[in-house]
Amino acid sequence: MKIRLLLLFCLSSFAAGAQELFPHTEIASSVPKNVLGIRLFGESYSEYGTQRNLGALKLMYGVTSRLSVSVTATTSNHHSDYLPTGLITHTHVNSDTIYQTGTFTRGIHYPYRFNGVYAFAKYRVLTIDGQNTHFRIGLYAEGSYINTAHDEAEPTLLDDTKGFGGGFMTTYLSHHFAVSFTGGAIIPGTYKEVSPDFYGGELRTELTYGKAFQYNLSFGYLVYPRHYSTYTQTNINVYLEFMGKSYGTAKVIQNGRNIEPKTDLLLKGNYIEMHPGIQAIINSNLRIDFAVGFPVVNKSYARFYPVFLLGVQKYLFFSSRK
Numbered sequence: 001m002k003i004r005l006l007l008l009f010c011l012s013s014f015a016a017g018a019q020e021l022f023p024h025t026e027i028a029s030s031v032p033k034n035v036l037g038i039r040l041f042g043e044s045y046s047e048y049g050t051q052r053n054l055g056a057l058k059l060m061y062g063v064t065s066r067l068s069v070s071v072t073a074t075t076s077n078h079h080s081d082y083l084p085t086g087l088i089t090h091t092h093v094n095s096d097t098i099y100q101t102g103t104f105t106r107g108i109h110y111p112y113r114f115n116g117v118y119a120f121a122k123y124r125v126l127t128i129d130g131q132n133t134h135f136r137i138g139l140y141a142e143g144s145y146i147n148t149a150h151d152e153a154e155p156t157l158l159d160d161t162k163g164f165g166g167g168f169m170t171t172y173l174s175h176h177f178a179v180s181f182t183g184g185a186i187i188p189g190t191y192k193e194v195s196p197d198f199y200g201g202e203l204r205t206e207l208t209y210g211k212a213f214q215y216n217l218s219f220g221y222l223v224y225p226r227h228y229s230t231y232t233q234t235n236i237n238v239y240l241e242f243m244g245k246s247y248g249t250a251k252v253i254q255n256g257r258n259i260e261p262k263t264d265l266l267l268k269g270n271y272i273e274m275h276p277g278i279q280a281i282i283n284s285n286l287r288i289d290f291a292v293g294f295p296v297v298n299k300s301y302a303r304f305y306p307v308f309l310l311g312v313q314k315y316l317f318f319s320s321r322k
Contacts, residue, residue, distance in 0.1 A: 019220035019237045020171055020178035023277045023289040023309055027180050028136035028171040030124045031060050031068035034318045041289070041311030045304045048107030052078055052303070054159055066125075072118045074159040077110045079148045082195045083205060084108075087151050087265070088254055092199060099259045101252060101266055104151070115159045116146035122169070133174045140184065141166040147191070152301045153250035153266045155188035155209040160302065163188035167214075176222040186212040186247075204255055210248030210268060217242045235281040239291065245300070246270035264301065271298040277309070287313040 020027050031037055037060035044053045054076040062068045086104035090097050119142065126137040143164040144157040155161040167184020188209040197203045224236040250266040252259040261267055277291030289311040299305065 019176060019222040019235075020173050020180060021237070021279065021281070021287060022180060022218045022220060022239055022241060023279065023291045023311060024241050024243060024275055025180055025182055025216045025218040026120070026122060026140065026169060028122070028124060028138035028169045030064075030066055030122065030138070031062035031315075033062045033065050035062045036060065036316040036318065037070075037313060038316070039311060039313040041309065041313075043307055043309050045307040047304045050107040050109055052076070053112075054078065056158070067121070067123050069121045070119070072120070072158065074115045074118070075112055076115055076159055077112045078159070079113070079150060080108075080110050081113075081149065082193055083149045083207070084151055087263070088205060088207075088252060088259065090254070097255075097257075099254055099257050101259060101261045101263045103263055103265065113148070115148050116144060116162070118142070118144040118146070118158050133172075135173075136171045138169045138171075139166070140169060140182075142184075149193065150191060150207075150209065150302075151265060153210040153261070153268065154245065154247050154300060154302050155186050155212050156302060157186060157188070161188040161191070161209050163209075178220040180216075180218045180220075182214070182216040182218075184214055186214065188212070206251075206253040208251040210250055212245055212247035214243075214245045216244065232283050234283075235279075237279040237281070239275075239277040239279065241275040241277070241291070242272055242296070243275060243293075244270070244272040244297075269298065269301070271300050272296045273300070275309070285315055287311075289313075 039058040042055045054074060056072050056074040058070055058072040060070040084104035086102050088101055090099045122138045122140040124136055124138045128135040142157055144162050146162045148160060150160040155163060157163055165184055165186040169182040171180040190206055190208040192206050195203045218241040220237055220239045222237050225233050249261055249268045252261055273293050274296045275291045275293040280288045291309045293307040294305055
């Protein structure tokens with residue numbers, strides 16, 4: 001009986017706040033204690049006729065009523081085994097070596113490879129509940145072990161760069177409307193590789209990506225049903241998410257030489273993207289997301305546009321017995 005009541009409570013909680021389950025952005029609310037979430041999602045965009053795809057498996061778990069954790073493994077065809085030819089180049093003039101950075105050919109086919117693992121934890125520090133409203137504040141920490149030949153200054157811990165980060169998130173829900181803001185910092189690690197030199201010997205390259213700040217503002221609205229008759233009704237939600245990032249210039253070292261970046265790919269930058277989306281929640285548990293992203297202010301050099309997202313998520317409920 002207690003298990004059934006727990007299941008009903010969790011399902012009704014998810015249904016009541018469905019419009020705050022944003023496709024891209026984490027919310028300040030926690031995964032309920034002893035609940036396991038499984039999410040499969042992918043992103044796709046066209047790069048000069050070559051389809052770039054990312055696939056991910058995410059596991060989420062409620063450790064306590066306030067603390068939840070997740071781990072995500074990703075695979076993609078975004079990168080080669082080495083940094084692209086042309087990104088960091090050098091020529092020999094007599095006994096001197098001249099190093100420089102530049103652009104490279106886009107749209108080249110790369111095989112799929114396992115990127116690594118990304119971990120995330122959030123802790124809800126404030127809860128204010130009212131009649132058909134609530135307000136949450138949470139803190140988060142993230143870290144990743146990713147070893148890909150990422151070729152832009154912009155760091156992304158999910159699938160491009162190793163490192164760690166943290167920040168805060170706030171989420172407000174009122175009736176059919178939800179809004180959430182996330183702000184945080186990313187401190188990326190350094191990618192290292194040893195590749196053959198065209199002129200003979202080896203090239204030892206170290207690429208440290210730029211430190212970054214990310215800021216996301218998300219809006220969600222429940223369009224169906226207007227009034228609940230049961231919590232197992234299918235929910236239809238629409239979303240508009242603005243996702244921004246500011247990052248510094250990358251640091252490049254090759255064969256012990258510091259190289260001043262001259263290409264936009266490795267220089268500091270900032271951008272804001274817009275991601276409208278739609279979501280269906282079936283039987284208060286099965287969640288299906290679809291969204292598409294476009295640049296609004298500047299653009300990211302790490303992907304092309306439009307970028308599409310498709311995700312499927314389900315929760316499993318556990319209850320311990322003495």
